[in-house]
Amino acid sequence: MLSTPIVKDLDIDKVYEPAEDTFLFLDMFEQLHEEQYFTNLNSNSTANFVLEIGSGSGLITTFIAEHNIIPRSYNLVSDINIVALRTTLNTFNDNTENTNCDALRCNLADSIRLNQINYLLFNPPYVPSEEIPSIPDADDISNTAWVDLALVGGNDGMLITNNLLNSLNNILAINGEAYILFCARNKHPQVVEKFKSKWTNFQVNCVIQRKCGWEELAIYRFKKMS
Numbered sequence: 750m751l752s753t754p755i756v757k758d759l760d761i762d763k764v765y766e767p768a769e770d771t772f773l774f775l776d777m778f779e780q781l782h783e784e785q786y787f788t789n790l791n792s793n794s795t796a797n798f799v800l801e802i803g804s805g806s807g808l809i810t811t812f813i814a815e816h817n818i819i820p821r822s823y824n825l826v827s828d829i830n831i832v833a834l835r836t837t838l839n840t841f842n843d844n845t846e847n848t849n850c851d852a853l854r855c856n857l858a859d860s861i862r863l864n865q866i867n868y869l870l871f872n873p874p875y876v877p878s879e880e881i882p883s884i885p886d887a888d889d890i891s892n893t894a895w896v897d898l899a900l901v902g903g904n905d906g907m908l909i910t911n912n913l914l915n916s917l918n919n920i921l922a923i924n925g926e927a928y929i930l931f932c933a934r935n936k937h938p939q940v941v942e943k944f945k946s947k948w949t950n951f952q953v954n955c956v957i958q959r960k961c962g963w964e965e966l967a968i969y970r971f972k973k974m975s
């Protein structure tokens with residue numbers, strides 16, 4: 750079993766505390782690593798740009814880098830929350846010898862050049878809510894909205910994820926893959942059917958699914974074929 754990175758000095762009033770959804774990502778990557786999924790796919794590739802959107806504590810990106818799960822990776826993380834980005838970089842530096850990690854404060858992948866990302870990961874704010882708080886100023890770190898912004902996703906919990914799905918074709922390189930988490934209340938089977946009928950150049954499949962208490966979580970792979 751691969752070790753879990755240590756997250757020091759996590760301020761849970763400002764940054765999302767790793768939970769069942771985070772650990773589902775770690776379990777999925779461990780499983781794919783055991784199957785040598787990424788090494789088989791990347792025998793000829795020179796470098797892989799890996800982008801985690803909404804990196805929070807940095808546990809997922811650090812786990813992948815620490816255990817060299819994606820070969821020749823260059824790691825990028827984005828978050829709207831500046832404290833989360835600082836925590837991510839600390840977690841990364843505390844746990845890995847790898848120096849390839851850059852942090853961007855931006856919405857989703859808005860600051861990234863088009864069609865460059867080989868692997869994208871997103872554990873989004875997915876809890877259904879009547880509204881999503883507006884994003885505070887970057888330096889307003891004591892604002893209580895940051896924790897809500899990590900959790901709530903508006904109607905069906907899908908507002909933020911839908912924004913990403915609508916721009917996925919522009920973010921991913923050809924053969925690029927996005928791993929995105931959904932809960933049952935996001936109605937993911939319908940979301941996936943709608944996505945597939947619009948984006949016929951993508952293959953989509955569920956990689957891992959788990960019941961976590963009353964919640965049911967699933968991570969889908971969206972692969973851009975052309």
Ligand SMILES: C[S@@+](CC[C@H](N)C(=O)[O-])C[C@H]1O[C@@H](n2cnc3c(N)ncnc32)[C@H](O)[C@@H]1O
Nearest residue numbers: 765771803804805828829830856857872873899
């Ligand atoms: C559910 S938390 C996941 C945190 C971490 N990846 C994990 O799995 O533990 C969602 C993260 O997305 C960030 N976030 C929310 N909306 C975002 C947006 N529009 N663009 C980038 N990051 C966003 C939040 O600040 C938070 O860190």
